Amino acid sequence: MRAILNGCTRLSRMERHGFLNGTETQLHNIYRRHNKMEDYNMVAFCTEQTTAEQEYFYSIQPMGVNACVVNLTVGKNERNLLAEKQIEAARKAEMLVHASHIARFTTPEEARDEAKFFLAQTRAFNLPESAVHTLIFTPTVADKSAMELINFFQETLYLHGYRNQDLCVTAQLITNNIVQPGNLHLKPNLTVIDYNRLYPSVAGAGTWLFDDEYLDEQQLIAYDFMDFYTKPNQMRGRQxxxxxxxxxxxxxxxxxxxxxxxxxxxxxxxxxxxxxxxxxxxxxxxxxx
Structure with a gap:
């Protein structure tokens, strides 16, 4: 979990408690009603710190969480040991299941190796090529070479037949011009990590990771604005x-x-x-x- 949070603007636990239970919660609810946020499906991003208990997945599905992105790999040799149970629990709760990889690469060679490691795990869990494969890129230090490395990783997946891809980055990486969505070769969906705000600070985000705690669990939760995760076989978007x-x-x-x-x-x-x-x-x- 902490790996994903690097580079994000964080609130302290006390501040977050105030956000979730005080005036900010009222403002957030007003914003949701005004902008019809309840019209959007939600997506659960699961890491090794997310529970794998079946009852938890049963409890969040009726609340509009219709898809689950299970983190399978970190870097080129770390695996989520709860992934199998999380995938099984999500499927039993009738959620669509997708996969994610947390990047650690700093060279094209490392990006290629991590992509192959990720692919090996998606195949081990029998995830179809139609599932979304998400690259979570949140380095503590990043420079202009970030775009080259991201493109290299995603193109490796593409060459192996995996077309549905997402790039998940912090809003700060975009505002600092480290990640430039217009220069992504494959034009993937864009998920923006922007916690504890009333709305995402990056225009054009297809998915918005808005909180990292849900129902008192260590759970990353997102709005799926374009139905990229929740309606993959339908024409995505609006009426x-x-x-x-x-x-x-x-x-x-x-x-x-x-x-x-x-x-x-x-x-x-x-x-x-x-x-x-x-x-x-x-x-x-x-x-x-």
Whole structure:
């Protein structure tokens, strides 16, 4: 768990308790109602510090947690010893199961070795190629070479037939321009780690990891804005109207809409006589054809 938290802005346990139980909780609930956060499915990210008890998975599924991302590997030789039980528990709770790897690589060779180690574990657990394979990249020290290493890792998975990929990074890595989503070769889903906020600080996030404690468990929990994890076999995204319009929902931007619908951003902006910085609001109708 601590490996994932490196680079994140943290609150103390006392501050977090206040966040979860005081005025901030009320503000968070108001924000959720106003922006219809309850419309989004949630995803549980499980690490070796997450319980593998079946009753826990049964308890979170009715609350909207419809998918589980089980961390299988860390670096090139560490494994999550609870992974098998967590996968079994999630499946029994009728959740979709996906896999994640926590990066430790600092060279292309290490990135390749970690990718192969991760692939070996996904196959050992009989996870299908259609499952999402998530790279969790949260180094304590990172430089401009980070993009090269991330691309190398994800391209290795792609060459072995694993097309559904996600990159999970802290908001700080993006705001500091260490991770540049526009320069990701495979254009994976983007999960942003941004704890204890009323909304994610990075525009265009497909998934938002908003807390690391859920129902008093050490559990990373996320909103799945684009249904990347929770509806992998359906057209991801939002409700369309008459096949030529898109109805804007909370958190959307022109960039996000273009990405999830497979439309060129320039084409979408031209259709709507808009610029990339123009503000759009929930309920607004956007032309898509």
């Amino acid at each position: 369309l109207s008459l096949d030529t319009e898109y109805i804007v929902r909370a958190g959307d931007s022109y960039w996000m809409i273009a990405r999830q619908l497979g439309i060129e951003l320039a084409e979408l902006l031209l259709l709507n006589n808009a610029t990339v910085g123009d503000r759009i609001v929930p309920g607004q109708r956007i032309k898509i054809a």
